[in-house]
């Protein structure tokens with residue numbers, strides 16, 4: 397994939413931020429608002445409980461963004477994207493792949509498994525595929541299978557986060573990959589975005605920052621818990637889905653469990669229609685960046701705040717640099 401595609405994508409964005417897909421949290425309204433505000437909005441295909449609902453969502457998103465283009469040709473909307481589970485346990489694999497072919501989401505983010513079937517389809521209509529990875533082995537595999545970009549899900553990321561330090565992870569991946577990199581894990585502020593760019597990332601993937609958005613599907617108590625939480629309230633455990641993920645400790649306590657005495661769930665279950673659903677419904681996921689999330693705001697307010705803190709960070713850096721030169 398050419399660098400021009402990424403440059404073109406960035407030109408339609410106010411900040412190089414991708415609102416990350418979140419199970420039971422992301423919905424079409426959030427996606428539309430994110431794209432209108434100037435960042436990429438994405439959602440997990442499986443948040444739509446059936447293929448028919450997914451089709452309705454894709455129609456709604458494409459129509460609203462088309463309408464915006466038609467009504468205000470000068471106002472650019474950022475591209476939208478869908479998260480597609482490329483693992484064999486995804487019972488909607490074929491059905492959702494057909495919808496991707498039909499509705500042509502500009503960005504497809506693959507999780508788990510071989511991205512090549514969706515890469516073939518996305519490339520036919522001019523879409524981009526990013527694959528999320530938690531280690532070097534999976535990063536190399538995704539490149540081998542033809543992905544266009546890597547989402548480096550580093551330590552502290554909400555949901556199924558990895559365990560690698562983002563500095564070291566990104567720097568090692570850059571040894572063998574000069575394509576797009578999206579950095580993920582614990583970032584909630586504009587200065588985090590600037591820092592990620594300085595490290596060499598093309599985009600930042602932000603999930604937890606958007607859980608307490610007015611438009612999000614998270615329950616009110618979940619949103620409030622995020623506002624009250626800090627880094628000490630996050631636990632990384634495989635007790636709920638069989639795979640290590642970051643969760644809010646207070647939600648585990650509220651579910652009647654002792655966070656000190658959790659046991660590994662033996663069965664690894666990526667079928668979100670059964671086992672994992674309960675985990676995410678009763679025990680809430682969030683990343684280590686929760687400490688700087690203080691208010692319930694609309695998606696557009698969050699993006700504006702990110703823009704402002706990004707600009708402030710750029711200014712601070714240049715001030716520091718001119719002082720250092722004196």
Ligand SMILES: Cc1cc2nc3c(=O)[nH]c(=O)nc-3n(C[C@H](O)[C@H](O)[C@H](O)COP(=O)(O)O)c2cc1C
Pocket residue numbers: 416417418419420421440479507528549552553554555556580581582583601602603604605680681682683684685
């Ligand atoms: C509640 C929650 C649910 C998530 N569900 C998914 C999912 O369904 N698919 C996926 O690829 N990533 C999922 N993630 C991971 C995010 O896409 C992203 O990697 C993460 O939120 C980035 O870290 P941050 O939350 O610290 O910003 C989820 C994260 C959270 C917090």
